[in-house]
Amino acid sequence: MFDLEHAVSEWRRQWAGSGVKASEILDELESHLREDIQQQMRSGVSPQQAFDAALQRFGRYQALKTEFKKVSGDTEVLGMLMVVICTILAGFIVWMSGYTFLQMELSPSEQIIAYAAVAFTLLVACGWRYAVPFLPVIASRGKRMGAGLICIVSGVVLSNLFCNFILPHFENRDQQLPAIGFWAVFPIAVFACLGLALMMSADDRAHWKMRRSQ
Secondary structure, three states: OOOOHHHHHHHHHHHHOOOOOOOOHHHHHHHHHHHHHHHHHOOOHHHHHHHHHHHHHHOOOHHHHHHHHHHHHHHHHHHHHHHHHHHHHHHHHHHHHHHHHHHOOOOOOHHHHHHHHHHHHOOOOOHHHHHHHHHOOOOOOOHHHHHHHHHHHHHHHHHHHHHHHHHHOOOOOOHHHHHHHHHHHHHHHHHHHHHHHHHHHHHHHHHHOOOOOO
């Protein structure tokens, strides 16, 4: 006799064995499958027929497995993007720090401003992964990428607004402009990291061990 619960459990086990480890992804897949089955059974279809038909509409196992391999490839690309952006930010910070501290004689107050900007920017660049588990997971890949790009662009826009509307107020103060200029990098770091976090799916977070502990 057909056991629907056993069939669904076996189907889920196959997905887990294919490399889909995130429980959120497995729960979502199972939820869609069960919704399809329940809808058919309300129309008078037997559990086995409903299960078989749901699998047909859901896609054959091997075809779906191939799609998840593509998603895994996207995860690797996202990882490379994270490394590139972090490297660029770190290099830019080091270059600005070296130029300012070696070429300018900053007053104690200016050094505090400059060091604070560097410290907070590096804190964001190095510690943003610990904030990822507290951010919402966007189910749609298109919406994830869109939200992430909007955040990254917003950081650049805010940095430009800072340079155009805040820095000019210090133009007549000798040597203070470079120190305050460090803060132009801060919004770029914050929003770039936020954008990358929002681009990550539940499976991405599991892969990079950025999920909240259960």
